[in-house]
Amino acid sequence: xxxxxxxxxxxxxxxxxxxxxxxxxxxxxxxxxxxxxxxxxxxxxxxxxxxxxxxxxxxxxxxxxxxxxxxxxxxxxxxxx
Amino acid sequence: xxxxxxxxxxxxxxxxxxxxxxxxxxxxxxxxxxxxxxxxxxxxxxxxxxxxxxxxxxxxxxxxxxxxxxxxxxxxxxxxxxxxxxxxxxxxxxxxxxxxxxxxxxxxxxxxxxxxxxxxxxxxxxxxxxxxxxxxxxxxxxxxxxxxx
Numbered sequence: 001x002x003x004x005x006x007x008x009x010x011x012x013x014x015x016x017x018x019x020x021x022x023x024x025x026x027x028x029x030x031x032x033x034x035x036x037x038x039x040x041x042x043x044x045x046x047x048x049x050x051x052x053x054x055x056x057x058x059x060x061x062x063x064x065x066x067x068x069x070x071x072x073x074x075x076x077x078x079x080x081x
Numbered sequence: 082x083x084x085x086x087x088x089x090x091x092x093x094x095x096x097x098x099x100x101x102x103x104x105x106x107x108x109x110x111x112x113x114x115x116x117x118x119x120x121x122x123x124x125x126x127x128x129x130x131x132x133x134x135x136x137x138x139x140x141x142x143x144x145x146x147x148x149x150x151x152x153x154x155x156x157x158x159x160x161x162x163x164x165x166x167x168x169x170x171x172x173x174x175x176x177x178x179x180x181x182x183x184x185x186x187x188x189x190x191x192x193x194x195x196x197x198x199x200x201x202x203x204x205x206x207x208x209x210x211x212x213x214x215x216x217x218x219x220x221x222x223x224x225x226x227x228x229x230x
Contacts, residue, residue: 008131009201010213050218054199057134073131073199079214080128080135080159080200081112081171081191 001026003033003066006073011051014043024066030055031062037074051076082155083139085130087162090169099174101153106180108187112171114164122207126164131199135159138198146175146190150182157190159200170202 003022012018022036030053038048052075053060055067059075066072082098092111099107114126143155153176160170173190177183194200204212 006131008129008199009203010215010218013213047215047218050215054131054134057131057137059197071133073134075131075134075199076201076213077215077217078195078197078199079202079216080130080198081195 001068003068003072005037008074009076010047011044011074011076015041028066029062030060030064030066033066034062083136083143083157085132085135085159085161090158090160090172092169092172095156095158095172095174098156099154099176101176103178104153104176105178106183107174107176108183110173110187110191111169112191114166114168114170116166118204123166123204124207125205126170127203127205128161128164128170129201130161134199142190142193146186150177150186152177152182152186155186
């Protein structure tokens with residue numbers, strides 16, 4: 001399945017785009033997506049372990065199954081305030 | 082009440098919105114763009130967010146704060162885009178019958194915002210370089226802002 005991943009801040013900077021498409025096996029979880037992201041954007045290796053991911057605007061864990069039509073986002077450590 | 086805005090935050094309005102006849106205490110917290118971080122000089126800050134999730138998380142924090150403390154009003158406004166030094170990046174105003182709840186809720190809210198709300202700032206240093214601030218991320222050779230709690 002093809003997943004459209006939204007990127008922000010340093011992740012967006014590293015990828016040079018605010019979204020990327022990732023090809024994942026059906027039923028893949030966020031952990032697998034994390035791996036696919038670093039394969040496609042090698043600049044993020046060393047950082048990707050510290051990033052969170054969100055599905056439909058809610059924090060997900062590595063075990064969360066990626067839903068093909070969900071709004072999936074990479075959330076680097078936040079720095080608002 | 083929560084709001085994300087690209088415009089300058091009207092702090093008088095935030096304070097006014099937090100007042101209530103039942104409130105004996107109103108606490109206002111302002112976060113502002115600071116000139117010096119770790120010995121380096123900041124020219125400006127740029128904030129971006131994941132809008133749908135930032136609004137959702139801020140609303141959840143308001144609900145959670147209202148569940149923990151008996152608040153009359155709870156107003157959170159976060160600025161986005163480019164901020165010059167001294168400009169307000171976040172305003173939190175909470176009111177309660179007595180001061181304890183308002184102080185505690187205000188402190189808790191800013192701490193939680195810095196932990197869970199998907200908003201990011203970029204340091205635009207005076208030397209012309211720029212750097213996203215991500216507390217705890219190894220690639221940050223220079224950390225910006227306050228250390229994560």
